[in-house]
Amino acid sequence: MTRQGDARRHESADPLRQVIIEAADELYYANGFRAVGMDALRQRAGVSLKRLYTVFPSKESIVLAVLDYRHQIWADEIAAAVAQQATPRDRLLAIYDYLAGWFRSDSFRGCVFINAFGELASESPAVATKAADHKRDFRRYMERLATEAGFSEELGDQLMLLAEGAQTTAAITGDSSMALKARRAAETLLGAEASAQAQSVP
Template identity: 55%
Template sequence: MSSILLGMTEEDARERILAAAEELYYRKGYAAVGMDELRQSAGVSLRRLYGLFPAKNDIVAAVLARKHAEWESGLSTAVADAGDDPRARLLAVYGYLEDWFCTDSFRGCAFINAFGELGGTHPEVAAVVRAHKASFQAYMAGLVAEIGAPAALAAQLSILAEGAQSTAAISADPQVAVQARGAAEVLIDAAVPTRV
């Protein structure tokens, strides 16, 4: 294994560290995972780990950046797959949540988890989490604009999605997404009455 590690590029080492960190943090929590456990799981030396990421917060921020890209890609694909109907595109957000909640690895929102553990004492982590949540709000605002609904609907639907993530993590019940979708339909119908 040492010959493999010696030939490992900086990008390979970075990827191994981030993949290991993402899995460990999501499964065990951010505070529970020490640098030695991360180094061991990634198969890199402590020197290399600190050379690439001088502080644990640097790793947390990089992991959250990966999760953000993964979230945006998955969500935009689900919305695009819903077709051209603006209402169906908006409701596809909740279908995406349901699919995610049904995975064996679902343990809630990585951003909410990070904020709960580190947000109060690590302002840089709190800033990353806030940026992610603001990005989701902006995305929802775009979908709401497509159906011609008032801007306030975006915040309401976002709160439903956020609440569904927390509730599903605690209850281990993927049907929470179905319930959130039902509530979203009521809000959408109230904001945009169907034309006769």
């Protein structure tokens, strides 16, 4: 299964635009956003600098396109992992199984949205907004999974925080076990809320 840390082709109405996005995605994720100049991107994409600027008028516009690309990969792959599970509870825990596989990949460099926010948010409000939108979308997704399983939205928020913390800690420390530790913490939270719900029934 393709992980978020690996490039994956999505169909595009403009093949050249997609080639540039995928080249930028690989370079930015591996090396950082600031470290990659337009000339390096031109070489990786196999286009002239003039053609590159025709498709994307600025580096910021490329970064935003890459973040859109990564958001769709994340959403598609999380949804696919969740859909493989039969029960609502297992669908919640599937998030951490997905993360465990991603963390073990050689290309794992953490969350690209956190990386982009850390490097560029102070100078690009558009990048900051894109990163915030991605995190809000994941939060809403976890809340929905939680309520579908009969739990509270707040539990969905707590499970989202576990997943986010695991991503950051694994990226900084290189410890891929953070996903499974987050999964065990998630199981504890699920059990505690289920117990509380059972006790509240007259």
